[in-house]
Amino acid sequence: MARRPTIKDIARRAEVSQSAVSFALNGRPGVSQDTRARIRRVAEELGWQPNSAARALSGARAGVVGLVLARPAHTLGVESFFLQLVSGIQEVLAAGRIALLFQVVEDIDAECAVYRRWWAERRVDGVIVVDPRTQDPRPELLTGLGLPAVMVGTTQTQTTQTAAQTATAATAATVPAVAAASGPDGPDGRAQPPATLSTIWADDAGAMAQVLDHLHRLGHRRITHVAGLPALAHTARRMASLRAWSERHGLDPAQVRSVVTDYSDAEGAAATRRVLADPEPPTALVYDNDVMAVAGAAVAAGLGIPVPARLSLVAWDDSALCRVTHPRLTALVRDTAGFGRLAAEELLAVLAGGPPRVRESELPRLEPRDSTAQAPVAY
Amino acid sequence: MARRPTIKDIARRAEVSQSAVSFALNGRPGVSQDTRARIRRVAEELGWQPNSAARALSGARAGVVGLVLARPAHTLGVESFFLQLVSGIQEVLAAGRIALLFQVVEDIDAECAVYRRWWAERRVDGVIVVDPRTQDPRPELLTGLGLPAVMVGTTQTQTTQTAAQTATAATAATVPAVAAASGPDGPDGRAQPPATLSTIWADDAGAMAQVLDHLHRLGHRRITHVAGLPALAHTARRMASLRAWSERHGLDPAQVRSVVTDYSDAEGAAATRRVLADPEPPTALVYDNDVMAVAGAAVAAGLGIPVPARLSLVAWDDSALCRVTHPRLTALVRDTAGFGRLAAEELLAVLAGGPPRVRESELPRLEPRDSTAQAPVAY
DNA sequence: TTGTAAGCGTTATCAA
DNA sequence: TTGATAACGCTTACAA
Numbered sequence: 199m200a201r202r203p204t205i206k207d208i209a210r211r212a213e214v215s216q217s218a219v220s221f222a223l224n225g226r227p228g229v230s231q232d233t234r235a236r237i238r239r240v241a242e243e244l245g246w247q248p249n250s251a252a253r254a255l256s257g258a259r260a261g262v263v264g265l266v267l268a269r270p271a272h273t274l275g276v277e278s279f280f281l282q283l284v285s286g287i288q289e290v291l292a293a294g295r296i297a298l299l300f301q302v303v304e305d306i307d308a309e310c311a312v313y314r315r316w317w318a319e320r321r322v323d324g325v326i327v328v329d330p331r332t333q334d335p336r337p338e339l340l341t342g343l344g345l346p347a348v349m350v351g352t353t354q355t356q357t358t359q360t361a362a363q364t365a366t367a368a369t370a371a372t373v374p375a376v377a378a379a380s381g382p383d384g385p386d387g388r389a390q391p392p393a394t395l396s397t398i399w400a401d402d403a404g405a406m407a408q409v410l411d412h413l414h415r416l417g418h419r420r421i422t423h424v425a426g427l428p429a430l431a432h433t434a435r436r437m438a439s440l441r442a443w444s445e446r447h448g449l450d451p452a453q454v455r456s457v458v459t460d461y462s463d464a465e466g467a468a469a470t471r472r473v474l475a476d477p478e479p480p481t482a483l484v485y486d487n488d489v490m491a492v493a494g495a496a497v498a499a500g501l502g503i504p505v506p507a508r509l510s511l512v513a514w515d516d517s518a519l520c521r522v523t524h525p526r527l528t529a530l531v532r533d534t535a536g537f538g539r540l541a542a543e544e545l546l547a548v549l550a551g552g553p554p555r556v557r558e559s560e561l562p563r564l565e566p567r568d569s570t571a572q573a574p575v576a577y
Numbered sequence: 578m579a580r581r582p583t584i585k586d587i588a589r590r591a592e593v594s595q596s597a598v599s600f601a602l603n604g605r606p607g608v609s610q611d612t613r614a615r616i617r618r619v620a621e622e623l624g625w626q627p628n629s630a631a632r633a634l635s636g637a638r639a640g641v642v643g644l645v646l647a648r649p650a651h652t653l654g655v656e657s658f659f660l661q662l663v664s665g666i667q668e669v670l671a672a673g674r675i676a677l678l679f680q681v682v683e684d685i686d687a688e689c690a691v692y693r694r695w696w697a698e699r700r701v702d703g704v705i706v707v708d709p710r711t712q713d714p715r716p717e718l719l720t721g722l723g724l725p726a727v728m729v730g731t732t733q734t735q736t737t738q739t740a741a742q743t744a745t746a747a748t749a750a751t752v753p754a755v756a757a758a759s760g761p762d763g764p765d766g767r768a769q770p771p772a773t774l775s776t777i778w779a780d781d782a783g784a785m786a787q788v789l790d791h792l793h794r795l796g797h798r799r800i801t802h803v804a805g806l807p808a809l810a811h812t813a814r815r816m817a818s819l820r821a822w823s824e825r826h827g828l829d830p831a832q833v834r835s836v837v838t839d840y841s842d843a844e845g846a847a848a849t850r851r852v853l854a855d856p857e858p859p860t861a862l863v864y865d866n867d868v869m870a871v872a873g874a875a876v877a878a879g880l881g882i883p884v885p886a887r888l889s890l891v892a893w894d895d896s897a898l899c900r901v902t903h904p905r906l907t908a909l910v911r912d913t914a915g916f917g918r919l920a921a922e923e924l925l926a927v928l929a930g931g932p933p934r935v936r937e938s939e940l941p942r943l944e945p946r947d948s949t950a951q952a953p954v955a956y
Numbered sequence: 957t958t959g960t961a962a963g964c965g966t967t968a969t970c971a972a
Numbered sequence: 973t974t975g976a977t978a979a980c981g982c983t984t985a986c987a988a
């Protein structure tokens with residue numbers, strides 16, 4: 199096993215001091231062009247790489263960011279969302295030679311414990327937080343620890359925004375501006391938590407309107423939204439925008455509604471079976487993820503209900519799944535890797551000392567396929 | 578932002594020396610029971626956690642293991658295999674307070690570059706290597722670097738084992754024993770690479786025989802195996818065992834064969850379409866992953882071929898996918914998380930100075946569902 | 957059983 | 973423009 203070269207070796211070989219090497223290699227002033235070039239050459243020859251532990255110890259960056267995924271084991275691994283997000287994140291991090299520490303845990307308490315430990319161990323420079331919740335302990339914990347973080351998804355603040363405010367939101371507003379939109383305190387008078395964390399968010403309300411408009415144009419008036427976990431902020435947001443949309447169109451809230459699940463194929467199937475057994479069943483179903491949509495399609499097939507002739511289906515989030523089932527599912531396509539890239543860029547900005555910002559990702563696009571059609575005239 | 582306590586703080590507070598604290602906290606002798614208890618208590622009070630950088634720098638462990646996933650972006654994220662593997666790995670690592678560094682890259686060259694960098698930066702204590710290949714540069718690279726590693730999947734050595742050798746392989750043989758089976762040099766006289774890496778493997782041959790026996794009992798004589806990337810060792814192994822099985826049963830190699838794909842839903846669908854267009858199409862298809870199986874089922878549905886009446890389908894690896902499609906797919910169920918646990922345990926053993934070993938995971942179990950039935954009598 | 961001190965490989969602060 | 977030198981927080985000889 200070869201010994202790893204250190205700056206000491208380089209210094210000896212280039213006949214300069216260690217600090218000269220450090221300066222040269224980190225591109226700071228105080229070294230002449232000549233020596234700099236020479237040092238660089240020697241480092242290259244020796245195949246030197248900075249020892250990450252030594253770097254971290256001497257107060258510089260650890261060169262690591264963390265990501266914790268809190269999911270019950272049985273929910274793991276079916277969604278395509280996550281790996282794509284990570285691949286996008288790493289595209290950006292790799293350029294800055296930053297590694298990603300990744301941990302899967304069972305629940306949010308374990309997740310918080312991991313943040314505390316990482317912080318205490320000085321293991322990470324910052325974290326990327328996924329699956330924001332309506333009641334989320336993590337922003338407070340992280341700001342309390344002073345651990346730089348970026349939230350991926352909707353924030354609590356945005357949950358309370360109206361559609362009008364959403365429409366006028368800048369693509370990269372600084373947090374104070376957004377906070378000002380609804381005042382320092384929420385409409386309910388409760389002190390709003392200061393949104394000190396940068397956030398990347400997707401316009402769920404806009405996306406939901408897109409889906410519903412599509413179905414409405416096709417004549418659907420009885421629509422059920424098979425939502426995910428209601429504790430997740432984006433779920434809450436989608437449910438709220440469905441309600442708002444239905445009010446705007448003067449539709450009966452009993453006919454256009456959400457039912458909640460845990461995102462699993464099992465609950466997606468069960469919810470589908472339940473709503474289809476209704477005396478006045480919906481003519482269209484909108485699923486909060488691809489797995490539930492596929493499960494729902496299988497239920498319809500099992501019940502002998504033709505899709506899309508008698509029932510239209512839409513999947514929120516596209517994946518190979520939606521393209522391989524028969525019929526192929528109409529889906530809301532998001533650039534998930536792009537979402538990850540944006541998150542990583544924002545974390546890098548925060549680590550560089552930038553202010554926390556709220557950045558909006560590209561609006562999802564509805565990809566009509568074979569599972570949506572005109573609503574049946576009579577049932 | 579609170580300052581993180583150090584052993585110095587503990588030493589001051591407990592009125593002992595730093596080394597006493599270090600000894601006490603690391604459970605080594607040289608400290609009395611009393612002081613040890615007192616030190617432990619103070620550490621607890623202060624919420625002390627070891628600074629990972631300082632630990633790593635002072636020659637001890639970095640407390641990190643690495644995992645690189647080399648997959649082209651479009652193949653990412655549909656398989657359930659990976660996250661489950663990781664969750665199993667972490668169940669074991671978390672107990673030893675070891676973190677997992679995770680990186681997604683495009684190809685194996687990038688993967689090797691990551692190993693080199695991690696080694697040079699001293700970032701990881703060891704790595705878990707997935708997707709072993711028939712021609713694999715990684716074992717040599719890793720042994721050369723002296724970076725402890727565990728291969729998850731088949732090794733090159735095992736690819737050359739005969740069925741008989743496989744059958745008698747101990748569940749936890751040390752590598753030298755296995756190497757001895759075919760002598761220090763391979764049969765071709767070429768010096769065999771010393772299998773210095775620990776390996777976790779699954780009995781693909783046994784699993785394949787299980788699947789084929791099931792289909793054979795149902796009367797199937799024309800069977801096509803829709804394989805994955807032929808460069809991957811386990812794919813090669815499955816193909817070889819299919820050939821061996823078919824010879825044993827005196828079947829025509831033109832009727833029982835493998836076709837290769839890149840694991841994607843697209844190629845899975847294309848292969849299915851191709852083989853079904855044959856003048857003598859197979860009556861059963863075995864897919865190397867769940868995604869291709871679902872894609873194949875959709876193709877059959879599109880062609881109006883009833884499953885399982887005229888065509889039987891089997892998926893290698895189970896997931897929610899196989900249960901939500903209609904009909905539900907017969908699948909080969911593996912304990913993937915268990916596979917990950919085994920890998921992590923083995924890496925820990927290697928890090929503790931143990932010898933490289935070859936360990937076999939539980940034999941996969943065939944779960945018959947609705948996609949396999951008697952072969953059609955006439956076609 | 958305890959304390960002192962050297963070293964791990966950087967970065968950063970001083971003088972020269 | 974340079975070169976010593978002191979941190980950073982821990983482990984570990986070695987001395988008391």
